[in-house]
Amino acid sequence: MQTRREMLSRSAGVAAMLAGLGLLPAVAQAEYAAAAFEAKTMAELTKALGISTPVESKDVTITGPDIAENGAVVPLGCSTALPGVKRMLILVEKNPSMLCAAFDVTDAVEANFNTRVKMGQSSNVMAVAVMNDGKVLFAQKEVKVTLGGCGG
Structure with a gap:
């Protein structure tokens, strides 16, 4: 069974990968x-x-x-x-x-x-x-x- 800590760790890794590929919106767009x-x-x-x-x-x-x-x-x-x-x-x-x-x-x-x-x-x-x-x-x-x- 996966713990919440492991789930958050994997989610952060996926988010970092998406950001590295430019697939997440940039902060500057909101401003x-x-x-x-x-x-x-x-x-x-x-x-x-x-x-x-x-x-x-x-x-x-x-x-x-x-x-x-x-x-x-x-x-x-x-x-x-x-x-x-x-x-x-x-x-x-x-x-x-x-x-x-x-x-x-x-x-x-x-x-x-x-x-x-x-x-x-x-x-x-x-x-x-x-x-x-x-x-x-x-x-x-x-x-x-x-x-x-x-x-x-």
């Missing part, structure tokens, strides 16, 4: 946009991501409630049917960290994402589409929060 998630303004965010200033577009859509009863779980969605989308972002203007979600997109993926975010107060939310050609497009919607999710 690719750490500065972007710390940005508090649109100017800081565009600088951190290395993108141009967004331009409003009818081709990008943001979905969410007009009034969110609980700011701790606000359902938001972003989408676009435009070809050549590289990344979709969901931003909340008055949150401590403006960037709430980032989705990398390829041609094999439909640029349509839904998630839940925390909102501390009523604010404008934005869906931003970063295109392969360098254009940055956005749509905006106001969401009113009756009970804040960030300690309010």
